Amino acid sequence: MSKFLFTVFLLCSCLFSGAGIALGQEQKSRYVTLSYNDREVLQEFNDNLQLSRKLSYNTRKKNVVTVADEVLAKTDIIIEKVQIVLDMFPNNYHIRLVLLADESDVARVYKQKYGKRVDHIAYYSLSEKTIYISADDTSLRVLSHEIGHSIVDHYFQVRPPYNIHELMARFAEKHVTD
Secondary structure: OHHHHHHHHHHHHHHHHHHHHHHOEEEEOOOEEEEEOOHHHHHHHHHHOOOOHHHHHHHOOOOOOOHHHHHHHHHHHHHHHHHHHHOOOOOOOOEEEEEEOOHHHHHHHHHHHHOOOOOOOEEEEOOOOEEEEEHHHOOHHHHHHHHHHHHHHHHOOOOOOHHHHHHHHHHHHHHHOO
């Protein structure tokens, strides 16, 4: 009987540890829950997310030990800058940031969720409060734009029309990177 229990325990352990690998990594900061499945994707995202001199100065004040720490620090700094640019400081602001390898992965996730084919390199899901972004195509402009959508979404109790949403996101993108 003990052999049987040991075998069951071993099988369960393997299943749960395998599930953890399949689900990927998750880390949190003040504003973001970061999700990624592959360290290479995380590294590529970090390499492509180049901050301006003024913005990168603020990362020195953060406790950065790992690549994930650096990504979270950069993202929090961008969020704070977008809030200043838009003059919108939503209460209890927290989003999920899902890093995907490339544009085809973003398209696959979008198709799975909404049933439509798109060629986006990133998008913000209003219903999930989540930014999906291609690490391959990441830039300060792209992430600032999507964060602009998320801040507008969190700020207003009644969502503004899509065109207004888009104008505010474009404004954030332009002024964060200037």
